[in-house]
Amino acid sequence: MNATNDFPFLLGLAAFLFSIGALGVLIRRNPIVVFMCIELMLNAVNIVFVSYGRYLNSEEGQVFAFMVIVVAAAEVVVGLALITQVFRLGRELDVDDLDEMSK
């Protein structure tokens, strides 16, 4: 594999995945799916970091990707706990129902 030739393709792939994720956050209503879309966005960014790291021959990109993975895991822990909490109060899992304050 030649990193230089594949590079535009990798960047395009990452941008594509990122867009799917962003679009999903905007149109999906189930908080768990929204959350998955956010994860997709973060992992698309990881592709950018790793491929730039390879392209530039620098380690910073690879290390950054590790940091993102760790932080994403921490965010999932808190996120799923919150979603469970909302569910246990007997709510439907739909982000459109979270409109207590705009009523």
Next chain:
Amino acid sequence: MLAVIPPLVTPSGVDILGILPEVILAGGFVALLMLDLVTSQAHRGRLAAFALVAVAASFGSTVWGWFDAGTPHTVYSGSFAYDRFGLFINAIILISTALVLMISPQYLNRRGLHYGEYYSLILAAATGMMILAGASSLMVIFLAIELLSIALYILSGFSRTEPRSHEAAMKYLLLGGFASGFLLFGMALIYGETGHTQLAQIAAALQNAGNSVDPLLMAGIALLFVGLAFKISAAPFHTWTPDVYQGAPTSVTTFMSVTTKVAAFATLIRVFTYTLGETTVYDRWKIIVYFVAIASMVVGNVAALRQNSVKRLLGYSGIAQAGYILIGVVVLSPLGTIASLYYLAAYAVTNIGAFAVITIMAGRGEDMDSYDSLRGLAFRRPYVAAAMSLFLLSLGGFPPTAGFFAKFFVFAAAIHANQVPLALWGIATSAVSVFYYLRVALLMYTRPTADQPVYNWSRTSFAGGAVLVFTGAGTLVLGIFVTLVWTIAMAAQHGILPAGVI
């Protein structure tokens, strides 16, 4: 002038002195987690006292650092800046945290939310904010933002049985994660196009690039700005703010409305003014920041007109204030930075005061944040009403309060940089803001009629009174003895890292 790149050296033990305030606070956070296990329900107040001790120790080391950081330098191979700018921001964050810790126990007890985790999470968030203030590498900026955000997600959902609180936490979490995605994509593109993650090296790479600006780099800068604009709640990235501020427990709102904004502005100034200030790049991002600043001033002030909850009102007012502080970033001058710093100090003391009043007034099981619940406050609690009026006047920008000089300085910085339209937008929108601030103030001095409910406001505890006295005095000191804080802000701007860009 050329950007100064710090030499790459292996971290030594001495480097820890550069992050001592953060280390102390992080230690307090871990210790509190342990102490919570051995503290009984009745003695949870002691945890607050312990947290206050940790904050005081951290503040002490910040002050020591202020005198020690005469020659600013980076520690840990350039990833953390040890300069007076970071320490100034640290001081604002630590004072705000201490004030919030003082009003918290009474409020949490009354609302039945007194759990020990509260204090550890507050300290964790404050640690993240302080790291953010000093961060001088994209990686550290990202980690610090997530440290403070994750702690705040939990805190805003702290009222476990209340749907409003869940809704706040959920919105904050989902939109915060969304914004983190943009922030990260921006960082990835900046890293890719400059080849570096450290701010000083990015600044140098931009200077070497000369007049050619890569579109991917500009996309990266724009995305990074979106991510940070979310944290400072600037329009059009502000939609979460009123809901989260209203739904979160009031003591948490007090904390995050002030400290998050201060910390995020610190990194915004460090990144945009002092790293991306290179002329060719600046000419492009200036346009985005310019419009976000105007949009925030307009949206914040206009939307605040039709609110009926004080927490929401202060949320929208915070959006507008973000617009004013952004003026200090757009103008790209040392004067602008000093004006922003002054504004942040004024904003912190005034906003903590205003939210503290709402926190102190909270009833058993419910927040007293509707306009109705403030009617006639002045006749039952004259001192609290007087303090609240002072804060509202300061937010509106009346002399002789902190808010007047804060606004005056940012507008002066705009005019000094030949950005007169920006100053005019600012002045016009402040004029609008006077209307809604005074409306709340007048309500407190209106006697309720017979058919209106009489609210049972809580008694002000000693700690609550002390917070109001401190913030009230601070609001007046920043409005009367202006040179005092101005001199400190000037020293903070002088020697900010990365050096040599503007």
